Amino acid sequence: MMEAVAVPPFERFYGQHASEVLGYLRRLLGQRGDAAWQETFLRALRAYDRLEHGRHLRAWVFTIATRVAMDELRAGSKVRLEADVDGEPVELEQPAFAELEHLTADLPPKERAAVVLRYGYDLPYEEIGAALGSSEEAARAAASSGVRRLRRRLSAPSSGGAGAMTQRTRRNLNVHHA
Amino acid sequence: MSITPELDARFRAAALAEGLVDVRYDVTESPVGDLFIASTERGLCRISYHAEGQDEQLARIFGARVLRVPLDDVRRELDEYFAGRRRAFDVPLDLRVAPFHEAVLHELARVPYGRTETYGSLAAKVGRPNAARAVGTVMNRNPIPIVLPCHRIVGANGSLTGYAGGLHVKRALLELEGAMLPS
Numbered sequence: 281m282m283e284a285v286a287v288p289p290f291e292r293f294y295g296q297h298a299s300e301v302l303g304y305l306r307r308l309l310g311q312r313g314d315a316a317w318q319e320t321f322l323r324a325l326r327a328y329d330r331l332e333h334g335r336h337l338r339a340w341v342f343t344i345a346t347r348v349a350m351d352e353l354r355a356g357s358k359v360r361l362e363a364d365v366d367g368e369p370v371e372l373e374q375p376a377f378a379e380l381e382h383l384t385a386d387l388p389p390k391e392r393a394a395v396v397l398r399y400g401y402d403l404p405y406e407e408i409g410a411a412l413g414s415s416e417e418a419a420r421a422a423a424s425s426g427v428r429r430l431r432r433r434l435s436a437p438s439s440g441g442a443g444a445m446t447q448r449t450r451r452n453l454n455v456h457h458a
Numbered sequence: 459m460s461i462t463p464e465l466d467a468r469f470r471a472a473a474l475a476e477g478l479v480d481v482r483y484d485v486t487e488s489p490v491g492d493l494f495i496a497s498t499e500r501g502l503c504r505i506s507y508h509a510e511g512q513d514e515q516l517a518r519i520f521g522a523r524v525l526r527v528p529l530d531d532v533r534r535e536l537d538e539y540f541a542g543r544r545r546a547f548d549v550p551l552d553l554r555v556a557p558f559h560e561a562v563l564h565e566l567a568r569v570p571y572g573r574t575e576t577y578g579s580l581a582a583k584v585g586r587p588n589a590a591r592a593v594g595t596v597m598n599r600n601p602i603p604i605v606l607p608c609h610r611i612v613g614a615n616g617s618l619t620g621y622a623g624g625l626h627v628k629r630a631l632l633e634l635e636g637a638m639l640p641s
Contacts (some may be wrong), residue, residue, distance in 0.1 A: 289513040289524035291483075298461050318469050325478045328523050 285334040290325060297341045308349045316352055320345040339407035346393050346411040353389035383430055391426030398423045470527050480521030484529045485509055489540050490627045495532050501550030502532055505602050507623035519554060545571040547605045562596040569610045572635040576614050
């Protein structure tokens with residue numbers, strides 16, 4: 281039998297995930313990420329008293345953040361990504377993301393979120409599916425479609441982007457020069 | 459990526475404005491050490507000398523939407539009390555305790571500033587003259603010490619017996635109120 285996990289006081293949940301989610305949303309939305317971040321935690325708080333247990337809260341908050349971000353991405357025109365918000369350098373907890381951030385800017389929203397969650401945050405496809413409101417298979421398909429799109433673009437000889445990639449990103453995305 | 463104080467404060471204010479918080483808490487400094495204080499929409503529900511684990515206890519009693527925000531009214535009244543400028547508290551209270559506890563705490567609230575009473579006399583006031591021990595238990599579990607002045611309750615021989623914040627704190631509060639001569 282699975283051991284019951286109590287829902288932690290919201291303050292602890294917030295303390296654990298607020299920074300990481302802000303980083304995620306800023307990477308997806310640039311400066312608009314700040315408003316999306318507040319909306320994410322307000323939505324979480326609105327639903328918090330209906331949680332039945334305290335498991336998978338990280339995946340849960342990424343689900344909410346992804347939905348907020350997708351709404352933003354669909355509503356807005358093309359999002360300009362900023363490496364630098366309010367003059368502060370963006371800290372990168374996931375080194376490979378430094379490149380993904382720019383590389384994924386032109387992907388369709390769903391593929392972009394799938395690639396970012398998979399390669400930037402190491403979320404399993406099951407949780408990415410939940411975040412995208414679809415199945416594990418659909419999440420895997422969106423990520424691989426996004427990666428294929430990136431590969432095509434990056435392996436084109438005219439592209440200057442691939443040259444700047446580290447070995448790690450190259451390996452993750454399996455990009456080779458044509 | 460760290461949350462800026464502005465972003466953080468804006469979120470907390472929005473959460474409160476929307477009425478999404480079951481319990482708000484804060485930690486305030488006092489001459490007897492840091493005090494953990496907490497309130498619901500109805501009123502002050504907790505003061506503790508020990509912050510550790512309080513948030514989880516509150517979550518079980520009042521709901522998991524526990525958020526740290528400044529509690530200015532409570533802090534101000536406590537500051538005034540410790541400065542010797544306040545003898546009774548005005549903040550509303552949110553007590554969620556068993557009926558016997560509630561009856562005892564209600565009588566406790568009427569023990570005047572600067573006076574002491576015994577466990578036995580408090581027991582007699584709630585119609586249970588032989589329940590001094592049970593009254594001791596109620597004092598021991600008082601969720602809002604200082605404001606509900608369990609420090610004013612002493613043993614039959616005048617000894618201080620016990621206190622959640624330690625006997626030195628009980629002594630300090632009674633000295634502040636002039637109920638005991640400074641040692």
